[in-house]
Amino acid sequence: MSVRKLINANISNNRKKSLEGIIPKLFLLAASISIITTVGIVGTLIFDAFKFFSKVPLKEVFSTKLSPLSANPSFGILPLINATIIISLIAMCVAAPIGLTAALYLSEFATDRVRRILKPIMELLAGIPTIVYGFFAYSFVTPLLMKVIPSLEAKNAISPGIVMGIMIIPLVASLSEDAMNSVPNAMREGALALGSTRLEVAFKVIIPAAFSGIMASFVLGISRAVGETMIVAIASGSSKSFTFDITRSMQTMTAYIVEFTSGDAGSGTLGYYSLYAVGLILFAFTLLMNLFAQYITKKYREEY
Amino acid sequence: MSYDVIQKKGNAHFNTLSHKRRMRLRIILDKFAKLLFIASTLFALMVLGILIYRISTQSVGWLNLKFLKNNLSIFPEKAGIYGPIVGSLWLMTIVAPVTVVLGVATAIYLEEYSTKGRLHSFIKTNISNLAGVPSVIFGLLGLTVFGRLLKFGSSILAGGLTMSLLVLPIVIVASQEALKAVPGFLRDASYALGATKWTTIRTVVLPTALPGIMTGSILALSRAIGETAPLVVLGIPTLILRIPNGVMSDFTALPIQIYYWTLDSVLKPEYANLAAATIIVLLFMLFMMNSIAIIIRNKYKKRY
Amino acid sequence: MTSQTLKRDVAKKTIYEVNSLNLWYGNTHALKDLNFAIEENEVTAIIGPSGCGKSTFIKTLNRMIEIIPEVRTTGEILYNERNIFDSGFGVEELRTKVGMVFQKPNPFPKSIFENVVYGPKIHGIRNKKKLMEIAETSLRDAALWDEVKDRLNSNAYGLSGGQQQRLCIARALAMEPEVLLMDEPTSALDPIATSKIEELVMELKKNYTIVIVTHSMQQAARISDQTAFFLMGELIEFDKTKVIFTAPRDKRTEDYITGRFG
Numbered sequence: 001m002s003v004r005k006l007i008n009a010n011i012s013n014n015r016k017k018s019l020e021g022i023i024p025k026l027f028l029l030a031a032s033i034s035i036i037t038t039v040g041i042v043g044t045l046i047f048d049a050f051k052f053f054s055k056v057p058l059k060e061v062f063s064t065k066l067s068p069l070s071a072n073p074s075f076g077i078l079p080l081i082n083a084t085i086i087i088s089l090i091a092m093c094v095a096a097p098i099g100l101t102a103a104l105y106l107s108e109f110a111t112d113r114v115r116r117i118l119k120p121i122m123e124l125l126a127g128i129p130t131i132v133y134g135f136f137a138y139s140f141v142t143p144l145l146m147k148v149i150p151s152l153e154a155k156n157a158i159s160p161g162i163v164m165g166i167m168i169i170p171l172v173a174s175l176s177e178d179a180m181n182s183v184p185n186a187m188r189e190g191a192l193a194l195g196s197t198r199l200e201v202a203f204k205v206i207i208p209a210a211f212s213g214i215m216a217s218f219v220l221g222i223s224r225a226v227g228e229t230m231i232v233a234i235a236s237g238s239s240k241s242f243t244f245d246i247t248r249s250m251q252t253m254t255a256y257i258v259e260f261t262s263g264d265a266g267s268g269t270l271g272y273y274s275l276y277a278v279g280l281i282l283f284a285f286t287l288l289m290n291l292f293a294q295y296i297t298k299k300y301r302e303e304y
Numbered sequence: 305m306s307y308d309v310i311q312k313k314g315n316a317h318f319n320t321l322s323h324k325r326r327m328r329l330r331i332i333l334d335k336f337a338k339l340l341f342i343a344s345t346l347f348a349l350m351v352l353g354i355l356i357y358r359i360s361t362q363s364v365g366w367l368n369l370k371f372l373k374n375n376l377s378i379f380p381e382k383a384g385i386y387g388p389i390v391g392s393l394w395l396m397t398i399v400a401p402v403t404v405v406l407g408v409a410t411a412i413y414l415e416e417y418s419t420k421g422r423l424h425s426f427i428k429t430n431i432s433n434l435a436g437v438p439s440v441i442f443g444l445l446g447l448t449v450f451g452r453l454l455k456f457g458s459s460i461l462a463g464g465l466t467m468s469l470l471v472l473p474i475v476i477v478a479s480q481e482a483l484k485a486v487p488g489f490l491r492d493a494s495y496a497l498g499a500t501k502w503t504t505i506r507t508v509v510l511p512t513a514l515p516g517i518m519t520g521s522i523l524a525l526s527r528a529i530g531e532t533a534p535l536v537v538l539g540i541p542t543l544i545l546r547i548p549n550g551v552m553s554d555f556t557a558l559p560i561q562i563y564y565w566t567l568d569s570v571l572k573p574e575y576a577n578l579a580a581a582t583i584i585v586l587l588f589m590l591f592m593m594n595s596i597a598i599i600i601r602n603k604y605k606k607r608y
Numbered sequence: 609m610t611s612q613t614l615k616r617d618v619a620k621k622t623i624y625e626v627n628s629l630n631l632w633y634g635n636t637h638a639l640k641d642l643n644f645a646i647e648e649n650e651v652t653a654i655i656g657p658s659g660c661g662k663s664t665f666i667k668t669l670n671r672m673i674e675i676i677p678e679v680r681t682t683g684e685i686l687y688n689e690r691n692i693f694d695s696g697f698g699v700e701e702l703r704t705k706v707g708m709v710f711q712k713p714n715p716f717p718k719s720i721f722e723n724v725v726y727g728p729k730i731h732g733i734r735n736k737k738k739l740m741e742i743a744e745t746s747l748r749d750a751a752l753w754d755e756v757k758d759r760l761n762s763n764a765y766g767l768s769g770g771q772q773q774r775l776c777i778a779r780a781l782a783m784e785p786e787v788l789l790m791d792e793p794t795s796a797l798d799p800i801a802t803s804k805i806e807e808l809v810m811e812l813k814k815n816y817t818i819v820i821v822t823h824s825m826q827q828a829a830r831i832s833d834q835t836a837f838f839l840m841g842e843l844i845e846f847d848k849t850k851v852i853f854t855a856p857r858d859k860r861t862e863d864y865i866t867g868r869f870g
Contacts, residue, residue, distance in 0.1 A: 003728055003742060004784040010732035011498075011701045023502045024417045030409030034430045034476070037469050041441060044448040098344045105341035118345060125352050127594065129530025131559045132355070132583050135566045139576050140358050154570070169348045197334035220436075227438025229533040234566050254533070257440045261537045267452060279444045283437065290436040489714040493776070496672055496710075497727040497783060498703035507730060512717055 045283055048276035055270060061277075064242035068260070068271045075274050077281065079242040083250035087161045087232060088225035090246065094165025095221050099172025100214065106173070107180035108188075108202045119174075126170035134234035137163035142235060155237025155249035164231050168221045175220060179213020180206050216293040223289035227282065229254040253282045356587075362580035371581055376543055376556070380574035385582055387547055391460070391555035392529055392589075394548050398464025399471065399528045404521050406468070407475025408510075411517075414476075415483040416505055435473035442470045443537025451538055458539045461551040466534045471524040478520020482513035515604035522597040526590050532559035558586045621648040621688075623787060623817045624669060628683035631661075631668060633676065638664050640841045642683070646787075646834075651809060651818045653832035653849065655825055657869060661841040662821045666789050669819065670706040671699045688786075704731065707780030711792040713772035715764035715779070720756050723764050723775055727783040742782050750778035751808050770801025777808065781816075788812065790820040794827065806831050825865060829853050837861045 053061070056075050063076035102122070106115055142159040146152045152159075183206055191201045207214065237249030238259050251259070257275050374384020410427075418424045446466030456462035486509050494504040510517075535557055542564040548555040562579045569576035624646040631639035639661050646652050654662040667673040669685065671692060684691045692702055704727075715723045724746050725739045733739060743760065747753040752774040756767070764775055773793060780788060790809070794802040809818060809831050822828050828835050828849065835852040837845045837860075845852060845861045856862045863869060 002784065003733065003782070006733050007498075007704050007728065007731045007783065011698065011704060013732070020500050020502055024413070027409050027413035027417055030406050031413040031427050033406050034410060034427060034434060034472065037434060037445070037472075038430050040449055041437065041445050044445055045441070048448065098347055101341045101344035102348065105338070105345050109338050109341060118349070121349055121352070122345075125348055127526070127590065128352075128355075129532070129559060129586065129590070131530065131532045131562050131566075132359070132587070135562060135576075135579055135583060136355050136358070138566055139362070139569070139580075140354075166348065166351050173345075173348075197330050199334040199337040200330065202337075223436060227436075227440070229438065229440050230563065233533075233536075234563070254438060254440050257444065258533055258536045261443070261447065261539060276444060279441055283441050286436060286438055287433060290433060294432075487714075489710065489712060490716060492672065492675070492710065493714045493716065493779075494726075495675065496670065496703055496708040497730070497779070498700040499730050500700060503730050507726070508716055 041283065045276055045280040048273050049280040052270065052273035052277040055273075066240040066242075068240075068274060073270065075270070075277075076242075077253075077278060079240050080251060080253045080256050080278060081281070082242055082244075083157065083232075083236070084226055084252040084254070086244065086246060086250070087157050087164065087236065087252055088222055090158060090161025091164035091168055091225040092218065092222055094162055095168035095172050095225075096218055098165075099169045099217070099221070100176055102169065102173040103176035103180060103214075104202050104206070107177045108198055108206060122170045122173060125167070126174075128167075130167065130228060130230045131234075133163050133167050134160075134230040134232075137231055137235035149247060152247045153249060155235065155239070157236055157246040157248070157250050160232045160235035161246070163235070164225050164228055167228070167231070168224055171224060172217045172221045175217030176210070176214045179210035179217065182213065183209045212296045212299055216296040219289055219293040219296065223286045223293070226289070227254065227286050229258055233258045253278050257282075359580045359583050359587075362577055363584050366574075366577040367581040367584055372585070375545060375547070376561075378543065380572060380578055383578055385558065385561060385585065387544060388556050388558045388561045388582070389585070390547050391544075392557045392559075394460045394551070394553075394555060395464050395467065395557055396525060396529065398461060398551060399467050400521070400525060402465065402468040403472050403475045403524055403528075404517075407472055407521070407524070408479045408517055410472075410476045411479030411483055412505060412510075415480055416501070416509070431473050431476055434469075435477075439470055439531055439533040440537055442466055443534035445469070446534055446538050456552070458541070458554055459552045460548055460555050463535055463538055463540060463555070463557070464551070466538060467528040467531060470531060470534060471528045474524040474527060475517075475520050478523065479513070479517045482516025482520065483509060485516060486512045515600050519597045519601045522593050522600075526593040526597075529589060529593075530559060530586060532563050535560055536563065558582055558589075562586070620650075622646070623648050623688065624819075625686040625689075626683075627686070629668070629685060630682045631664060631673070632680045634678040638841050639668070642843050644836065644843060644846045646817065646819060648817050649813055649815070650833040651813045651820060651831055653828035653835045654819065654821045654838060655823070655828050655835060655864075656838035656844075657864065658823070659840075660838040662838045663791055664841075665838065666791050666819060666821050669787075669789055670703050670708055672703075672708065674699070704783055705785050706787040706789060707783055707785035708789045708791065709773070709776050709780055709793045712796050713769060713776050715767075715772050715775050718764060719761045720764050720767070720775060721760040724778050724782050726779060731783075746778040746782040747775075749781050749812070750774045751804065751811075752778055768801070770797050770804060773797060773801065773805060774808065777805075777812075781812075785816065787817045787819065790818065792821050792823060795823060802827075825853070837864060839864070 052075075060075055061077055063074065064078045065074040065076045066079045067074050106118060110118065137159045141163055142152070142154060142156065145159055149158075187205050187209060188201055191205045192198075196204070232252045233255040236252065236255060238251045238255065239249035240251055243250060256278055260271060260275055371384045372389065373386055374382060375387050376385070377383040410431075414424060414427060443466065446462060446469075450456045450462040450465050451458065456465070490508055490512065491504055494508045499507070540556060540560050541554070542556055542560055544554055544556045546553070562582050565575040565579035565582070569579065622645045626642050626644055629639055629642040630637070642665065654666065656662050664673060668681065673679050681693065684693060686692070687702065687706070690697055716726060718726075721743055724743045728739060728742050733742070744753060747756060752771060755771060756775075764772065767775060777788075777793075794805050797805070806827065809820065812818060813833075820832065832849045834846065835849045836843055837852065837856075837858075839860055845856060845858045847857070852861060853865060856865060
């Protein structure tokens, strides 16, 4: 049979046509999983958090007394929020300057060869599981800091804060560097041609031009710090007291969730629902930060 | 006119002593700043080095073949991580197929079937928001939906499905990039021979994009193997003596081991060594996976 | 404009008949009221300056132009007296009968063998012996067999530009099409590879109808039987190649031929 005849026979086969119509729908189904996941997350958080908020008066929720397992339980969430903010700030105090200056170096000073070696190593830092950082914080950084700060407790806020900051450095550095790289070379060359040093170009030309990208990287860094769990769960402990003393233990929102479920969280108890309430606040917070970072980035893209 | 006179005339403003002094200062600042920035960049690398060094030294003597073959035990000298290794591998048997199938299908939908429009941007926004959700929240989702609702409890299936959702965005984005990189003229050649869209995707686009997809999937898997928080929230325990033998079995995993051993190292300092040894095993697995991903990426880099 | 058919032997079949074809890209009117016919076993060249619509037109003949979403057409193109825009005429079916070779050689990242038999394979021909036959026939017809017969399983990208283009021709021929559309097939090739392909076209026209877009008037003069001159989306003149290049009727044709623009 000639090829032409064989092909003609095949073309008139109807079965293929129905298959062709179903396939896009299957793919759409797969793609909708991401939407279903989001709905699932929001749904379970709201649903179970509601059970919490309907039973616990708002006055108590925003109090500073948190003792979910005591005989007379109190569910004030402020200690958790407070701890989260403090440790995240400590982290950003490490990540922001180091990340930014590393980005400046890679973008404005380093040669191509240096960049090609250093960047992958930075990526390595970002690929280390957070549990490893947690171990590092508790078994190395804390004892080290204790030698410097004698009154430091075994579980404290500084150690995880610093280590978290180190973990976030690659994120801030790579995003900031991307922002700096997008600044057109013409701007650099213009400034250099007028006799500026590279430092001056960096601070007077590049940073202002890449400002929103750099800001976005900071916001994302904070979001990452807020959502981080294992480092704080291990190194910062589970003290639920509301305190600003960073040499003492404090518990973040994430550590609270993890602590409660690693025991036997009896489902249906108020403590169980408090997890979802905290989860909801955590989710809302990180979502807002991420949206904010996207908003900043979009504004910045328009400028070129 | 002599040359000196011309010089002087041209640089009348810039030949003053104060200007020369200022110039020198600026150059010194520039060099100093460069050193500072290099120090910044190297700081992160230095920490990486210290981390690996410390963990290695802590695991000396504890990391041996016996450690890999023994099962868990409360006695540090007898304890091994055979169970957790098997558990982590079992976890991968769920995560790998689920993420690859769902992730590639989603990417195909976004890149081949609906490249513009509101549904497309809605799905894309969803995916990037999911990528920023803290891992504990995925744990809560898993607990509610897979653990309690579908009654998978704390089985491998529950853990695997939860992890799959967590790392799904990684596979989706990597696959999208891989699909985008397939040049349009290859698709054209296929259509010109009378191929349908699905046939073209199946026989030309996917095989060409396969290396990028594989790289992305391996990276997603390596992320899943190191994540701890969702497993803790799901209630995955530590001291499990039975080796898992099916997807509905209870199990434990390497990160969980590290977590609990680290927490309990205040009771038994040897636990810290066990945790360190486990970290080395985990990092080694990650190193292998990432190397394979990089090899794949480099081998198939310039095929067209 | 009335249909410009030429005085022909009645025996020669009309393969394509274009009637009042108009095409828009969004709001741009890219092809304006085209009317002409292409006869069997002839080489028809389409010439004109850049942007005149010749590429757009040839891609309409096998509906490849529809891959661009904002494309709209009115009018009809009859292929063997069936309108190709009819809902009953599947676009895949059309493309099995009308093959295409592109400007830049675009073999698949597969072996030479897999490239050639790609078409037959996806249309259901699985028998290994049959596929081998098809591969050899097509590669011979494309004047490539002797050069690759010992390395059919090697990657197509190992071939030179000219060889890759002949591979693409073999790939199109494997479908046993009636028509071969060639969109500036030699513009990315060196002069030696170009002349090899021109020889090939002269051979192929014995069994296939060939439409070739070319930016080289010399090429059109060398190998085609008819030439169509396009300008800004319109068909200005369509006649035997000898006439177009020695005694064109339209002044614009004459200006283009003599190099006054384009």
